[in-house]
Amino acid sequence: MILNVARKELKSVFASPMGWIILALLMFAFGTYYLNGVNDYFEVMSGAIRPAERYGVTQFVGQTVYGLASFIMLFAVPLLSMRLISEERRSQTLPFLFSAPISLTEVVLGKFVGLVAFLSILIVYIALMLFTLNIWSDIDFGYILANSLGLFLLVASFSALGLYFSSLTSQPVVAAILSFIALFALMILDRFFAGDPSNTMAQLSLMRHFQSFAGGLIDTADLAYFVLFIITFLTLTIRRLDADRLRG
Amino acid sequence: MMTNLTVEALELTRIYGGREAVSNVSFNLTQGQVLGFLGPNGAGKSTTMKMLTGNLAPSAGSVKICGIDMIENPKEAKALIGYLPEMRPLYKEFTVDEYLTIAARLHRVSSRNIKKAVDNAKERCGLTHMSKRLIENLSNGYQQRVGIAQAIIHNPMVVILDEPTVGLDPIQIRDIRTLIREIGTDHSVILSTHILPEVEMVCDHVQIIDKGKLVFNGGIDVLKRQRIGNKLLIGFKNAPQVSDLLQIAGVSEAEALENNMMRVRFAEDSMPHEAIVQAAVKNGWGLYQIAPDQTSLEDVFVQLTYQDAAVAEASAA
Numbered sequence: 001m002i003l004n005v006a007r008k009e010l011k012s013v014f015a016s017p018m019g020w021i022i023l024a025l026l027m028f029a030f031g032t033y034y035l036n037g038v039n040d041y042f043e044v045m046s047g048a049i050r051p052a053e054r055y056g057v058t059q060f061v062g063q064t065v066y067g068l069a070s071f072i073m074l075f076a077v078p079l080l081s082m083r084l085i086s087e088e089r090r091s092q093t094l095p096f097l098f099s100a101p102i103s104l105t106e107v108v109l110g111k112f113v114g115l116v117a118f119l120s121i122l123i124v125y126i127a128l129m130l131f132t133l134n135i136w137s138d139i140d141f142g143y144i145l146a147n148s149l150g151l152f153l154l155v156a157s158f159s160a161l162g163l164y165f166s167s168l169t170s171q172p173v174v175a176a177i178l179s180f181i182a183l184f185a186l187m188i189l190d191r192f193f194a195g196d197p198s199n200t201m202a203q204l205s206l207m208r209h210f211q212s213f214a215g216g217l218i219d220t221a222d223l224a225y226f227v228l229f230i231i232t233f234l235t236l237t238i239r240r241l242d243a244d245r246l247r248g
Numbered sequence: 249m250m251t252n253l254t255v256e257a258l259e260l261t262r263i264y265g266g267r268e269a270v271s272n273v274s275f276n277l278t279q280g281q282v283l284g285f286l287g288p289n290g291a292g293k294s295t296t297m298k299m300l301t302g303n304l305a306p307s308a309g310s311v312k313i314c315g316i317d318m319i320e321n322p323k324e325a326k327a328l329i330g331y332l333p334e335m336r337p338l339y340k341e342f343t344v345d346e347y348l349t350i351a352a353r354l355h356r357v358s359s360r361n362i363k364k365a366v367d368n369a370k371e372r373c374g375l376t377h378m379s380k381r382l383i384e385n386l387s388n389g390y391q392q393r394v395g396i397a398q399a400i401i402h403n404p405m406v407v408i409l410d411e412p413t414v415g416l417d418p419i420q421i422r423d424i425r426t427l428i429r430e431i432g433t434d435h436s437v438i439l440s441t442h443i444l445p446e447v448e449m450v451c452d453h454v455q456i457i458d459k460g461k462l463v464f465n466g467g468i469d470v471l472k473r474q475r476i477g478n479k480l481l482i483g484f485k486n487a488p489q490v491s492d493l494l495q496i497a498g499v500s501e502a503e504a505l506e507n508n509m510m511r512v513r514f515a516e517d518s519m520p521h522e523a524i525v526q527a528a529v530k531n532g533w534g535l536y537q538i539a540p541d542q543t544s545l546e547d548v549f550v551q552l553t554y555q556d557a558a559v560a561e562a563s564a565a
Binding site: 012 | 298305353
């Protein structure tokens with residue numbers, strides 16, 4: 001049933017130009033950065049750098065592309081997540097899902113899975129693009145996989161938060177703005193506490209936890225952070241929708 | 249005949265901010281019945297329907313669909329219901345086929361029966377030639393049909409339609425009514441409306457709800473009897489005295505109206521029509537019109553919404 005809801009969401013993203021345009025623009029952006037990364041690599045590495053300081057092409061190009069991806073998703077996810085529930089609220093289509101034999105949890109998970117599946121297309125695309133480096137060099141697959149996993153968790157966290165804000169309002173634009181502000185705040189939280197990295201507030205920053213994945217490291221602490229983040233916001237969304245049913 | 253209870257509502261109450269939108273509504277529905285839900289705006293019709301379909305949790309009371317409790321086993325109970333809310337829940341970016349396929353899938357129609365279910369629903373609602381059209385581009389009436397198709401796609405035991413004929417043209421309304429009757433033969437249908445003749449045409453059971461309370465619950469024939477009454481409207485060129493009319497056997501009451509018209513009430517089993525005509529001819533009253541005086545349904549409705557509880561109880565029995 002979760003999959004059926006997810007299928008519906010995916011279908012609805014591709015039924016409008018929005019989904020295709022976002023896919024095309026993002027792929028264009030990633031492609032450009034990839035190309036620049038490869039060009040720069042030859043310029044930087046051919047010259048003045050001492051052999052001991054040189055590092056691999058995977059990391060050099062991957063860093064550029066994944067850095068951009070994590071930043072761009074900050075804008076792309078709120079745009080996609082905004083309509084998930086608030087649009088249904090506005091056009092009063094929620095009773096369609098509520099009167100079908102599916103639980104609220106399945107509805108929320110289905111919507112979440114649908115959005116994450118859509119965004120995973122981009123993650124797979126980026127990974128495939130970087131794998132092509134392997135044609136002429138010997139790349140570090142582990143680094144790319146760690147980064148892909150990190151990006152996936154980051155994007156899933158964004159989606160969970162976006163879904164929650166979407167459930168709060170019946171105005172998709174308000175949902176987008178709110179989730180963008182919230183995500184942006186969570187992203188740069190660690191900058192505010194740069195002087196004191198052990199501060200609890202800094203620990204909440206999404207970017208900080210993405211850093212280890214960006215370095216190619218899969219740390220269970222960060223993994224747990226993302227999973228808890230996702231569960232928290234999905235639970236809040238379910239509770240919000242349940243409140244609709246209880247309070248009307 | 250064994251009666252299969254499809255819907256049991258027990259003392260449904262819903263409180264919005266301290267005000268009771270629906271209070272203590274109880275009723276049963278058996279298989280093969282079409283129940284009409286009547287009431288003025290804001291009487292609690294839609295709220296009751298939302299509670300029946302599990303879209304809204306009742307503040308008190310319970311709903312059972314074919315014996316399955318809506319609050320305890322919402323998934324099983326919901327699987328037996330097809331619901332068309334007042335605002336059609338249509339995803340306008342999909343085509344009719346796509347939308348109905350999604351509806352079938354979400355209502356647990358097994359994947360090999362989906363195509364058949366979609367075709368069947370389209371055929372019943374007259375949508376076959378609209379399969380590939382975007383719902384957005386359909387006219388209001390066709391969108392309404394898609395809404396109904398969505399509600400019957402999984403062949404539910406209970407179909408709940410909130411104002412199904414709003415915005416349709418007369419021919420479509422007739423089609424939809426036929427469809428509702430057809431569904432009503434082997435399933436149960438609950439429909440709300442404020443078009444009174446519609447209730448008379450399609451329903452065999454009527455409930456009138458006013459200010460959240462059930463004020464009438466009974467068969468359609470009771471309502472019809474209320475409507476026809478034992479009254480005649482007679483036009484005379486030379487109107488006689490009221491006392492003259494009262495002398496005719498069977499006439500129990502007479503009153504003079506404007507334009508030389510008179511309203512005559514007669515006893516339950518008497519037929520004074522002929523006697524009145526003969527008297528009119530004999531006395532040269534100049535009879536030019538005689539017709540049964542039908543209370544308009546609106547009057548019946550108003551009457552019922554203000555009627556005391558005794559009548560409602562008597563008719564429910």
